[in-house]
Amino acid sequence: MKAVYKTDVGRVRKNNEDSVGVFINNDGLHLAIVADGMGGHLAGDVASTMTLTTLKEMWEESEGIQTADQAEEWLKSRILQVNKVLFEHSNNHAECEGMGTTIEAVITTNLFATIAHVGDSRCYILNESGFQQLTEDHTLVNELVRTGQISKEDAEHHPRKNVILRALGTEQGVNIDIKTITFEEGDSLLLCSDGLSNKIREEEMAEILKNDDDLEKKANTLISRANELGGEDNITLAIVQFSDFSEGDE
Numbered sequence: 001m002k003a004v005y006k007t008d009v010g011r012v013r014k015n016n017e018d019s020v021g022v023f024i025n026n027d028g029l030h031l032a033i034v035a036d037g038m039g040g041h042l043a044g045d046v047a048s049t050m051t052l053t054t055l056k057e058m059w060e061e062s063e064g065i066q067t068a069d070q071a072e073e074w075l076k077s078r079i080l081q082v083n084k085v086l087f088e089h090s091n092n093h094a095e096c097e098g099m100g101t102t103i104e105a106v107i108t109t110n111l112f113a114t115i116a117h118v119g120d121s122r123c124y125i126l127n128e129s130g131f132q133q134l135t136e137d138h139t140l141v142n143e144l145v146r147t148g149q150i151s152k153e154d155a156e157h158h159p160r161k162n163v164i165l166r167a168l169g170t171e172q173g174v175n176i177d178i179k180t181i182t183f184e185e186g187d188s189l190l191l192c193s194d195g196l197s198n199k200i201r202e203e204e205m206a207e208i209l210k211n212d213d214d215l216e217k218k219a220n221t222l223i224s225r226a227n228e229l230g231g232e233d234n235i236t237l238a239i240v241q242f243s244d245f246s247e248g249d250e
């Protein structure tokens with residue numbers, strides 16, 4: 001596997017409330033995480049950072065994940081634990097009241113990738129079938145689109161576009177979308193916060209991922225483009241590529 005991750009404060013906001021990382025466990029498996037925090041003064045930063053560091057510690061101690069069922073169970077149980085930690089922290093610290101975060105967490109192996117998703121951060125795949133979004137935004141506007149009340153075009157400029165219906169840490173329990181896909185030689189996964197997906201069209205994302213640049217340059221290009229197009233939000237991404245081990249493992 002090859003992986004890269006980047007985060008940028010953008011051109012408007014003073015603080016970066018996103019967190020991102022790619023971590024390796026005792027069996028050499030990768031866990032990529034993007035978390036986009038929300039809440040009062042710096043509380044979003046607290047929520048996303050706690051989510052990232054807690055899952056990192058759990059992952060680096062883990063081993064024995066060989067099947068999709070095991071990967072799905074690991075993600076579900078650990079993210080539910082994180083949700084509980086965030087919710088209790090929010091209740092016990094007035095300055096963090098109401099804090100929460102999105103979570104995009106993906107375990108990649110030589111056979112499959114397992115994706116856990118809450119909120120409006122996204123996971124895309126680029127493979128021989130093309131470029132497609134693998135997750136469904138947990139937002140009011142996406143629900144209106146899904147139920148046929150507004151069109152996708154209307155959704156782009158809807159005044160309540162940023163209303164999230166599901167997040168970690170805001171309630172005692174949370175429903176997590178989890179799916180497993182085949183992950184093969186040459187496939188790439190892009191995890192990102194809405195600071196990227198709200199600015200760059202999917203066609204352009206695909207073009208950047210398909211070019212011959214190395215992962216570092218692709219990541220930098222994506223962030224630069226989001227900033228060129230306004231950069232109103234924090235911009236965060238992780239790219240995980242299934243590459244031949246003879247090319248070097250990162």
